[in-house]
Amino acid sequence: MSPAEQTFIEHRKLLFAIAYRILGSVADAEDVVQDAWLKWSAADRGQVADPKAYLSRVVSNLSMERLRSARHKRETYVGPWLPEPILTSADSAEDVAAAESVSMAMLVVLETLSPLERAVFVLKEVFDFSYAEIGAAVERSESAVRQAGHRARSHVQARRPRFEADRGTKRAVTERFFAAATGGDINDLMQLLAPDVTLWTDGGGRVRQALRPVEGSAKVAAWLAGVTKRPYEGVEIADMMAEVVDINGGPGVVFSAAGRVIATLTVALDADGRIAAIHNVANPDKLHAVADGIRRG
Structure with missing residues (x-):
């Protein structure tokens, strides 16, 4: 296994988790991760100081781009559009915040955000990226992502489930x-x-x-x-x-x-x-x- 492959595999789980929460679709998230691999394998990796930040940026932008193109299809969908379900483990669900962020109820709420707001919310609230890191990832100023994060949080808090049972x-x-x-x-x-x-x-x-x-x-x-x-x-x-x-x-x-x-x-x-x-x-x-x-x- 090459160093490039090993580095990508180390971060693959995180990359899929980001893409799935932004897109609500397993198939689309897997496509985004595959596209990220192609970009990573073709990149001048000698110029990449932080592979995690670089790959997160690639996945976030690919996910926002794909979400924008998917919006029209979802608007013309027959009946209610729900996220694509995934199996999770009881161990991963012990992290309450992570479990809530991937719940059907939360993903339905995230579907009402703009692509930028959704990406900022996911990176900040779920994966604890700093606003500076998020700004670099989504190619916006730090003040712009702070504003997007504030809008997203207010929107989610008004619509998220009021109670999460054990x-x-x-x-x-x-x-x-x-x-x-x-x-x-x-x-x-x-x-x-x-x-x-x-x-x-x-x-x-x-x-x-x-x-x-x-x-x-x-x-x-x-x-x-x-x-x-x-x-x-x-x-x-x-x-x-x-x-x-x-x-x-x-x-x-x-x-x-x-x-x-x-x-x-x-x-x-x-x-x-x-x-x-x-x-x-x-x-x-x-x-x-x-x-x-x-x-x-």
Whole structure:
């Protein structure tokens, strides 16, 4: 292995983590990291004093550029657009800040930021880069990134989940929710759902899902109970396998059948331990990373 390859591999995990949080897409993040490798392998590395800073700059700019081009596609997406889920480990989720930054609920909030604000927020709040380092990374003045960071923080604080439950509570609620949903008992579901709960389902026009967010406990419970009473994509609910695993920094459910992953489901809780948000990703194009992770596991 060449020194260039060894240096890149040392930083690859960080580079993917930055790109994924800016883009919300595993496939796009992997493409960005590959493009960063091509730039790194062709660079005059003798002039690079700090490889981590150099590579972070390359990845941040490539990610912002890709996010700008992806915005139009996401605006014309069929139904709600949700981030692409990834499997995470319980060990990595012990870092509460890192786990929250990769949660579905947080990534949905980050989607409302501009590309610059999102990059600045990720580099500062998640990876603790200084404003000087961020300015160099995104090729803006330090004062400009401070302003972008302030706007991003204010925006995120106004929209982020108000409460982050501990892992044990979240896992217990997720398991109870899964049991109630598959049992089709609306009364059981209603006890778990916050009155203003919102369900987002992402099928991307590829599979049958709600085309708008479902809001309110009664409507969400009725929708979930209805789904469990009929086959989904030709598969009977009784023939599906479901497993509680770590998805995006916390407990979630992976549904599988006929040798393929069909959907993922994650929840966010309110301060009373009730489910305030449900994110259900079923677009087959967004399930490759989870499927690959399960096969490797």
